Amino acid sequence: MVSPTAKQVFIQGVTKDGRTFRPSDWAERLAGVMSSFRPGGATPGSHLSYSPWCVPNNINGIKCVVVHTDLRESEPMAWDFCMNFARDNGLQVVEACLLPDPPQST
Template identity: 80%
Template sequence: MAAPTPKQVFIQGITRDGRTFRPSDWAERLAGVMSGFRPGGVQPGSHLSYSPWCVPTVINGVKCVVVNGDLREAEPMAWDFCLNFARDNNLQVAEACLLPEPPPKKA
């Protein structure tokens, strides 16, 4: 079975020299800036939720922003903004494929 092609880029809140990136709400701020970039474009009230293409999360205790590859196709400048943010702040970046959560086991 072939490994899935990476569909997302994970911008991690750890610098390349291993320090935790500050401020502590950086992931929410970045995702908030990107909230207008979404399938179907900006809709009334869409500024109140994160774009499905740029979502803050915590993985193994590390704040991250998961940037979906679909953003690159829809808005190349927004994609570049996210990657330049990571580069300019010396953040670790990994390409991966976010796997869905398994369904809960029935009792």
């Protein structure tokens, strides 16, 4: 269960027993399915980019999907789809906050 104060959850590509989840492009597939769920709704061509509410990422060498909790408020069924995907596949889900990269010094 995700706490009501969390802003993001990470669905990690590691099962609860520590195995790497397959197929290797699972994060891109999940985020692709969720691409039409975005602030303001789907627009022509929105399927060509990821939704800001559901973005694939690689954190510390672990493939994951960062799901923003605004999705839960705007599209509860889409949120449930993501959480059920994680549960059905035994994936680890953690509450976290994705921090921006520090500015590059020149």
